[in-house]
Amino acid sequence: MTADKIKKLVAKMTLEEKAAMCSGADFWHTEAVERLGIPASMVSDGPHGLRKQDQEADHLGVNDSIKAVCFPAGCGTAASFNRELITEMGETLGNECQAEGISVVLGPAVNIKRSPLCGRNFEYYSEDPLVASEMACALIKGVQSKNVGTSIKHFLANNQETRRLSSDSRVDERTLHEIYLAAFEGAVKKAKPWTVMCSYNKINGTYAAQNRKYLTETLREQWGFEGYVMSDWGAVNNRVEDLKAGLDLEMPSSLGTNDKLIAGAVLSGELDESVLDEAVEHILNIVFRYEEHRDTKAVFDKEKDHETARRIAEETIVLLKNDGVLPLSDGQKTAFIGQYAEYPRYQGGGSSHINSFKVTSALEAAADMPNVVYARGFDDTKDCTDEKLLAEAVETARSAQAAVIFAGLPERYESEGFDRPNMAMPAYQNELIEKIAAVQPNTVVVLHNGSPVEMPWADKVKGIVEAYLGGQAVGAAVCDILFGRVNPSAKLPETFPIKLEDNPSYLSYLGEGDVVEYREGIFVGYRYYDKKQMDVRFPFGHGLSYTTFEYSDLTVDKEQMKDTDTLRVSVKVTNTGSMTGKEVVQLYVADKESTVIRPVKELRDFAKIELRPGETKTVAFTLDKRAFAYYSVKIHDWHVETGDFDILIGRSSRDIVLTKTVKIESTVKLPVVYTTDTTLGDVRKDPRAWKIVQDALPKYFHKDEKEEKSAAESEAFTEEMNAASMEFTPLRAPVSFGGEVSMADIQAIVDKLNALEE
Ligand code: BGC
DSSP states (O other), X not given: OXXXXXXXXXXXXXXXXXXXXXXXXXXXXXXXBGGGTBOOOBEEEOSSSOBOOOSXXXXXXXXXXXXXXXXXXXXXHHHHOXXXXXXXXXXXXXHHHHHHTOSEEEOOBOXXXXXXXXXXXXXXXXXXXXXXXXXXXXXXXXXHTTXXXXXXXXXXXXXXXXXXXXXXXXXXXXXXIIIITHHHHHHHHHHOOSEEEEOSSEETTEEGGGOHIIIIIIIIIITOOOSEEEEOTXXXXXXXXXXXXXXXXXXXXXXXXXXXXXXXXXXXXXXXXXXXXXXXXXXXXXXXXXXXXXXXXXXXXXXXXXXXXXXXXXXXXXEEXXXXXXXXXXXXXXXXXXXXXXXXXXXXXXTTOOEESOOOOHHHHTTTOTTEEEEOOOOTTTOXXXXXXXXXXXXXXXXXXXXXEEEEXXXXXXXXXOOOSSSOOOHHHHHHHHHHHHHOSSEEEEEEOSSXXXXXXXXXXXXXXXOOSOOTTHHHHHHHHHTTSSOOOOOOSSOBXXXXXXXXXXXXTTOBTTEEEOTTTTOOTHHHHHHTTOOOSBXXXXXXXXSOEEEEEEEESOSEEETTSOEEEXXXXXXXXXXXXXXXXXXXXXXXXXXXXXXXXEEEEEEEEEEOTTOEEEEEEEEOGGGTOEEXXXXXXEEOOSEEEEEEEEEETTEEEEEEEEEEEOSOOOOOOOOTTOBHHHHTTSHHHHHHHHHHOTTTSXXXXXXXXXXXXXXXXXXXXXXXXXXXOXXXXXXXXXXXXXXXXXXXXXXXXXXXXX
């Protein structure tokens, strides 16, 4: 329906109908207005599968939803670094939605992994905003290509579960733009999600649902968002103010309470009816966009989608360590150890929980491999070592030629609603790994977890495979990797620190009461570990392969450019090993010298390519201003400083293989505001300004160096001024040191300096 028709429709609605449209009809539907032919529209959780609930609705996964297909969770899909693959996952989901009558799938969730402890990390993509936003883009494009909407969430700065309904994320402007907003920005601008879900928390004192700055100014006015903003379930606490701020749809239903408040506010003049009209237009636009593009032929083919889930899972498994033990040979006796070989952990708890129609465990996937033996090793329900299971497992491992331990985090450790208290795996699992490694030299650990864990045993095992939470087909995918039927190609979208205390948010994570200060600022994840030159267990971007890749011929199309130009970069990659494989080529940019505090380098693009043995491909990237910029709080905009930048190509953030330098010239001059406190060093940066000061105060600030030197020796210059080498001396210094100049004189000079900028 055209915007015009929607407007006309809204004009026909009564005040009560419009007010009612601004909250759900129930848990999962928008309101219908039968007399005007406005249908109810169903939304459903996900986004790594459908959680369509019919009856007994709840939003924390307590009650069962329809049988569906569970794809790898966000933690894993991000590790694929494969945009096309995630778009395919989106297309599959979109088709499922069409078949099930779902208009909007509630995801992707792009919140930054600020700490390894966040209970919902398994749903989230990355510690890096580019990865988060690119993966979201890919998923959104796929889903929406089927004429089904997405709801990118949880907007904004929702990085912990503790007190999630009341906590106040205090984040400075630059950090918000460079890290937390950036995760949403790229996806909103490029992939145009039909809806955005605001988070529960406050951002710098104002609830997300009531935050006009972000819901309207940033989202709509700056980023051009055109869909509707919905609340997270129960995130509304002042309906009228929220509506004014830009929150269109409250979910779930307020059972009529807030409808009355909205209508009352219009009648009393507190709320301009046009604000209500606009919100209703936003909602109806999407309702009809879906209704008018229903695919009545769509079929939810679960078996087919299970196979898609398996293919996706194969690209989400990261080979972290391999001392020659992998791939395993199916001719050797291999002991599968650990409960998760039989009952894989493949998804997290809460609102994204999928009711899988089937699950393939590694044991099932290896059912036709006579050389695979199994011992359960531990029992999560006991939460302590089961001596009998442990002893059996040790014996099974000892008598085999290799052991694969399926370990990780128990289900109860990772869920929406709470955070982990520490980064440790259960002690009974660590003990099992240590004991098996002591008797079996060829030990491999396969991890099932949605967020980094400490690995005190890392040096004692020969192989480590991060399977993340790989969805219902994870067992088959893990076996394909273990036995070399598939070449691992995933990379870590986050750093695995050695211990929790190394994490940059460690000192302030979870905050004090409701106040959560993001004190690490922009130094999230590798931005921090790199700057500190800190050892990590596994760096951001790390992931091994069964083949080898060589990089060559890094070229840039110009060595000098303006910040308004684009830079084309290309690099050749060759598969120098003997197995076909995929590689994630990572491009980082480093500002070599800056007047602001910046990370050592930042990921600015990546590409995933497949190469046969001996094959070479050229990968091309195009970088624009944003790749070189930081967010300047002086101009409230992105800014590039004139100077040299390194273009770094890496296999990981800690394995940079090629570098080229380009010189960039800024076309934007940052405003300079002079005060009596401005230092001479800063004044001297502008020769015109320096001349004004010299002319006005010749006795103090002489023109040439010789004079300056002799003046420094004269009594006019005190020793203190001398010691500060002028550089850090404020303009007002002569008032204190000379005695002949007044503050009014200095102010007059300052006024002249400021006039220079006008
Ligand atoms: C979660 C959202 C979810 C919604 C609906 C909320 O508790 O935070 O991610 O989409 O419930 O289930």
